[in-house]
Amino acid sequence: MSADSAAPVSTAPPGAGPRRWRLLLPGAALVLLALCLRGPFAAVGPVVGELGDELSLSTAALSVVTSIPLVCFGLVSPLAPMLAARIGLHRAVLAAAVVVLAGIGLRLAGPVGLFAGTVLLTAGIAVANVLLPAVGRAEYGNRSAAVIGAITGSMSLSASLGAGLAQPLTDATGSALTALALWGLPALAATAALVALVRARPGRVDVPAAPGRRTAILRDRVALAVMAYFGLQSLGFYSMLTWLASVLRDEAGMSAVSAGGLVGVAALLGVPLSLLVPPLAARRPGQVPWVLAAAVPALAAPIGLLLAPDAAPVLWALLYGIGTGASFPLAMLLVLQRTRDAAQTGRLSAAAQAVGYLLAATGPLAVGLLHEASGGWEAGLVLLVAVTVLQVLAGIAAARPRLVSASA
DSSP states (O other): OOTGGGSOOOOOOTTOOOHHHHHHHHHHHHHHHHTTSSHHHHTTGGGHHHHHHHHTOOHHHHHHHHHHHHHHHHHHGGGHHHHHHHHOHHHHHHHHHHHHHHHHHHTTSHHHHHHHHHHHHHHHHHHHHHHHHHHHHHHHGGGHHHHHHHHHHHHHHHHHHHHHHHHHHHHHHTOHHHHHHTTHHHHHHHHHHHHHHHHTOOSOOOOOOOOSOOOGGGGOHHHHHHHHHHHHHHHHHHHHHHHHHHHHHHHHOOOHHHHHHHHHHHHHTHHHHHHHHHHHHTTSSOOHHHHHHHHHHHHHHHHHHHHOTTTSHHHHHHHHHHHHHHHHHHHHHHHHHTOSSHHHHHHHHHHHHHHHHHHHTHHHHHHHHHHHHHSSSHHHHHHHHHHHHHHHHHHHHHHSSOOOOTTO
């Protein structure tokens, strides 16, 4: 991003409205879009059985649907800066919102539409994931921290609403596909708000094109540890978001509505943890104790579901929400703590998202395939325990007080 784009945008065309509206419009538009960035795919897991029945799809096929978003995140995220360099920052975010809206609508078109629409909407989400903080910085400059916090919180709320409302909306509409399509309403509102924002910004905010491919970051041990931790914690979180409701229904005897609502509450725990963990963990040069603290509840939950699923299902779900909810902001903090400057932070962040999300995509797919093969959830839960152990090992390496090489 250029130096000019870091300054608050204060110009507006005649008739753009009162000054307060010009100040609030960008933040409202960005928060609205952020509200659409997790719910459309978080809503799939709690109603995956209904989707299978409605579309005559197997669990294995539905596992592919649940893994598509993470693959798209990994493949499309590096392309977002190039899109912004070509058409401008605000227009790129608007284009992402339009793609999300189109993908949500396409999912109504049967099995093929479900797959194609999921690819389309998650490609739009991937672009928005990367560019929303840049737009917040362009609009508010040094005052952008509060807006970025609101955007992050809105994403966590989106995941919670997607998981928690999926089953009630399916029951109310009589169709899982229709329930998924209702996410088009907030996406439409976000698109309208972004259209207004683009019209209020006649000057184009550009970002520089992405530099040539840099592979040194992929050969640095510290960077690889951070990428591994980012990917493994994402794998655990998205596996929870996809399959925990089904585990609670099958193993703990919970109703579909209760299980989906509990997953929503567990995901909601990420909102306060995102605000608390980074500033507290950043007080010391190393974050190994925080890696261990986040791993305890993340390990206790699948072990509890394995040994005594019906003894305390609410506790197991909330523990998993705490563990994964603390691990994500910690992973983001490690990207900052292990790098030397903003340029290196950007390289490591891009690499961690690309490599990490591709790794994370294997989680929901593997758990679904294990369930298909074994007829139960025990093998998938054992896999999640093993993943969490690997996450701890990667986290210990990533959290030591050392930096990525200056040449990376």
